[in-house]
Amino acid sequence: MRALRRQGRISRSEISNITGWSKAKASQEIRSLIEKGYLVEIGEGVSQGGRKPRLLRINNQLGYIAGIDIGATSLDVALADVTGSILQRCSEPTDVKLPPQSVFGRCSELLLDLIRTQGGTPDQLLGIGVGVPGPVDFARGVLVAPPLMPEWENFPIRDFFKKTFHSAFVVVDNDVNIMALGEQRAGDGAGIDHFIFVKIGTGIGAGIISNGRIHRGSDGSAGDIGHICVDKEGPLCACGNKGCLEAMAAGPAIASKALEAARNGSSATLREMRESNGGTLRPEDVNAACREGDQAALDIIRDSGQMIGDVLASLVNFFNPSHIFVGGGITNFGNHLLVAIRRAVLHRSLPLATTHLSIKFSRVGSNVGVMGAISLALDYLFAIEDNLHLMV
Amino acid sequence: MRALRRQGRISRSEISNITGWSKAKASQEIRSLIEKGYLVEIGEGVSQGGRKPRLLRINNQLGYIAGIDIGATSLDVALADVTGSILQRCSEPTDVKLPPQSVFGRCSELLLDLIRTQGGTPDQLLGIGVGVPGPVDFARGVLVAPPLMPEWENFPIRDFFKKTFHSAFVVVDNDVNIMALGEQRAGDGAGIDHFIFVKIGTGIGAGIISNGRIHRGSDGSAGDIGHICVDKEGPLCACGNKGCLEAMAAGPAIASKALEAARNGSSATLREMRESNGGTLRPEDVNAACREGDQAALDIIRDSGQMIGDVLASLVNFFNPSHIFVGGGITNFGNHLLVAIRRAVLHRSLPLATTHLSIKFSRVGSNVGVMGAISLALDYLFAIEDNLHLMV
DNA sequence: GAACTTCGTTCAGATTGTAAACGAAGTTCT
């Protein structure tokens, strides 16, 4: 019922049209919601040839919603109101090798800071959405067999946050699922029933939207495409198999290929960079070299793109999405990567599955994670509010 | 509302519990449905310590539902009542190279025969579910760019059947989707949220169930895994690409590999078979040779299984299903194929995605297609009945 | 066979939703 209200964020008695209710009931219901403080009036709208409508909106003073996105190397925390507008956000580097207590503890601190800066108190926090880099048992809100951080397995994320924020519920999901959700709610994914959000960074993962809903799979590990095998004789991956996509095309692989190119002399640019960096190279350096027109760097990026595209081609045949959004740390690598991915997908997939397929970078940028986390929390919030209303 | 009734096929005033209605309303509603002829009483049940309940059931005299499953080489037609029980079925070989008029015309004839044999008339047919071997625009009920039978594109299947069966609605879907639905409703797929039904026959295709619903993809071509590339230098496929799974591991590929083995002398058994068959070999022959312990035949089957398993391994990582059901013409090939598939999948997928994964043959057998078609038609029937009820 | 269950219906009363009428506020055309 008020889920509808969330959609039309500003509108008046069109509600009676949208819901199919009579004007009488709509009016009465709205009055009750205003009395309860859920809705507020917000000025008047433009006339449609008669009396001006009195617009309303969800009361954004109801409380706060937090979105937390924990990546392999960075950590984002944002505070939003119940309409999903971000009030403030912050970001800092982290390391998943650290014990969960310290990482989540830091999240709590940052969140408390944000709330204080906004002039609120911790008990005004209604809900927290958390994205973590690994398979999540969604119902329990717990990581299951995370390859990157075995220590985190079964860490009670929900209870941990509840200790500090008593009044808030906690929803935990995989970080890529949450990015896909963010793209759906705050990006170009709006209204698209079937799409894939591909995150390329330290690892490679995919968030899947099927029939408009997140597909998590039976163990919460759906979308784990980083460990699809692309070369049976390829390098050893952290997961124990050989030639995983992640081990061959993600950020670290790009960096190590660049190091090799710097060593064997196939790229003077990369060699210079390595020296000025103190013997190491980061994925960003390869991108920079690429911009300068370095052929070896370009080849490295293209190779990555082709491998990723080859895998995506299979998935396109299988899943037939209408859109693929590419995001993550590698996103600012310009178009070379994307072009290579596109070419590989178009070359290898069935024409029917690709004629309407669009492959592009996510435009939501670095906010996509926290936006998704907030959306997830809001979904949960409005679901229980609906239930409460049904019970009362 | 009566969708619930369809679930509990025999039950009485538990309906008031299931629906949450008061006993009064449930009773009244049931009376109305009985008067309209939708429900019938069917004896008494066992006492629970008090008065015996009077069991009811959906009236199976309401009309007929037809399920039609058109494969690449065979055609199945079945007649069922509105509870989904098959009354009678028939099957005959066909060829998708024939024009659609003649294939669908033959379906109509068979269906008329079945109805007559059951002592009914064509206007008692309420709905028809049709499965066709190719991508389907589900909303329009029309084939889109089918690789095997370009002539069938845009053929108005719905209108064609409506000409003969005026009172029936027609729902068209891809044949593998329909098999997946059949597995869900009449097989081991009951209650499973995420699974893949893999059909291996003349072609290779997959039906996908995500969050308990068929995932059709944005163009209706989801599940078309037959044209995933497994070998960039492989043989040319009918689709124009090289090294498609279908071209390397499906029935025809198995047969042609067997012919080669018969020619080059690596298998005496296959050579004998070829001679007694008049120079050709069918996939079934390879199976027979396999049973006799022929090593070359066994290798052929194992190779196919491995290639299929390699592809499935990627899809398991991506989709994380809890079950994979294997069906289609190759199903009766015994366990060699399945063992090879299983080994490849377990070897290549992430442990988390495979620990709870079950890969087995579909037990529904040859009925799975028509059962799915019937289920699809029933879903549609009960959906519109629900709507009608809401409107009245 | 008395006491207690479960099943299903009947009926009065409360709850809920609706349509129509009406007042308020605004626009357009003369």
Added chain:
DNA sequence: AGAACTTCGTTTACAATCTGAACGAAGTTC
């Protein structure tokens, strides 16, 4: 400027709907 017409939102009387409690029917258990 004002008459006529719109749209917006509320009030009110009325109709449909649902529920709870009471009750008869049918059975089980001790």
